Amino acid sequence: MRMRDLTADDYVPYRTMTSGAFGGVMEDTGPRPFDPGQTPIGIDSTELPGGVEGELAAGARIRHDRITLGGGVARCGGVGGLAVHPAHRGGGVFGQLLTAVIARCAAEGMATSMLYPSNPSIYRRFGYQVVARGERLVVPLVDLQRLPPVTGRHLVPVTAATLPRLHALYRELTAEDNAMLLREGPLFEQGMPGKGWSALLLEDESGTDHGYLSWTRVPGPGPGLEVHEILGRTRHDRLALLRSLGSWSTVLEEVTLRLRTEDPVLEALPGGGARPAPGPVPLVMMRVIDTAAMLRARHAPDTLRGTIRLEVADGTVSSGTCEAAGRWRVTAADGSITVEPEDGEAADGGARAGDADPDGDGDGTGTLGTVHLDIHAASLLLVGGRTLADARRLGLGAAADPSAESFLDALLAGPRPSVMDAF
Known part of the structure; x- marks a missing residue:
């Protein structure tokens, strides 16, 4: 069946289909362009038995995001609104649509999805x-x-005039994280968010920004205040922001606080009364689209030097769909990463994880050894913050020569991934 880009004429059929799949009310009644910063694709209903002219059998939107990755930035295809019409479910349409999404991410030069x-x-x-x-x-x-007052800091209301300072501080304070969205236009509006959103900047006497706090006041039962983010340069700054949050105690008893993975705010929280918020735990999934591009986007630790062979196997999509599978020589030196494709087998058949290494200094070909990953291990590890041992605990395919494993763990070290989709 033929996959095609969706146009303004497809907007209402697509929104009708996704509203039926995910809930919500379809209010648009005429053609309109899809929002900028994304690629919408789909399959016409007429491509399938029982199809009807003017309907879609399936569709999805691919966001053109950029994310932080090991001190660098990588292009990321954010998949949203992926739906199959009820009349065409159960016949493999979902798989064809998702495979087309992966292929389109590759064609658009995205490193991950x-x-x-x-x-x-x-x-x-x-x-x-x-x-x-x-x-x-x-x-x-x-x-x-x-919490006692924090000296040398005061709060500034976030307005349309001061909002660019918050945006700049967000980018600075999350630059070393893994998988955080850069929140750039046109996908993210650069003006005040609205809908009750408010924020405060934390600055010192010289006017230098040190952190911010953002929230939305929520009516009805429950904590009453949704705190979106608390970001600060230091523990000192985070304590100042938490103390400001405590001023809501005159009208509220509790607040709900959204956190990054292993958020530094946790270390600054006083008392032991915090508890997990009720409701389902949202999950984030990622997939390698281009292994070499993900590695090249990162910065290497300045002291790390060496070369490994990296082999990634991907049996989940057909060959040529994307650039996740293959063999590469990965080198770290002077804070940068070089990735070169390696074609064919080595004269000795290629090093395999667990091969003997009598001299203890590599596999005899100028490398520290070989790492073998399946696509799931690669998707877990290349976004950073996890080790090959973590992948094996999860039952993923991850094997390596000891020196190569130590090298890759050091190369991909950093905070565990966090994804927060709005201020």
Whole structure:
């Protein structure tokens, strides 16, 4: 069946289909362009038995995002609104659509793809791997109102005039994270978010920004305040922001706090009354689209030097769909990473994880050894913050010569991935 780009004439059929799949009310009644910064693709209903003219059998949108990766930046295809019409489910349309999404991400030069699944297992069959989980805590304000004042800091309201300072600070404070969205236009509006959103900047006497706090006041039962982010340069700054949050204790007893993975705010929270927020835990899945591009996007630790062979196997999509599978020589030196494709087998058949290494200094070909990953291990590891041992604990295919494993673990070290989709 033929996959094609969707146009303004497809907007209403597509929105009708996704509203039926995910809920919501379809309010648009006429053609309109899809939002900028994304590629919408789909399959006409007439391509399938029982199809009807003017309907879509399936469709999806690919966001053109950029994410932080090991101190660098990588292009990422964010998959959204992937749906199959009820009349065409169960016949393999979903698989063809997702395979086309992966191929289109490759054609658009994206290093990786990301999605937020409601059913992880169906995406896992196509190489996607869970890399992060959303975290939300309910925090009693009584724990925060007792925090002492922090000297040398004061708060500034975030307005349309000061919002660019918040954006700049967000990019600075998340630059060394893994998988955080850069939140650039046109996918992210650069003006005030609206819908009750508010924020405060934390600055010193010289006017230098040190952190920010953003929230939305929520009516009805429950904590009443959704805190979107607390970011600060130091623990000192995070304590100042938490103390400001404690001022809500005159009207509220609790707040809900959204966190990054292993968020530094956790170390600054006083008391032991915080508890996980109720409700499902959102998952983030990612998939390698281009192994070499993911590695080249990263910065290497300045002290790390050496070369390994990296082999990635991908049996989830047909050969040529993307650039995830292959063999490369990966070299780190002077803070940069070089990735060169390696064609054919070595004269000795190629090093294999576990091969004997009598001299203990590599595999005899100028490398530290070989790492073998399946697509799920590659998707987990190349986004950073995990080790080959972590991949093996999850039952993923990850084997390596000892020196090569130590090298790759050091190369991909860093905080575990976090994805937060809005300010």
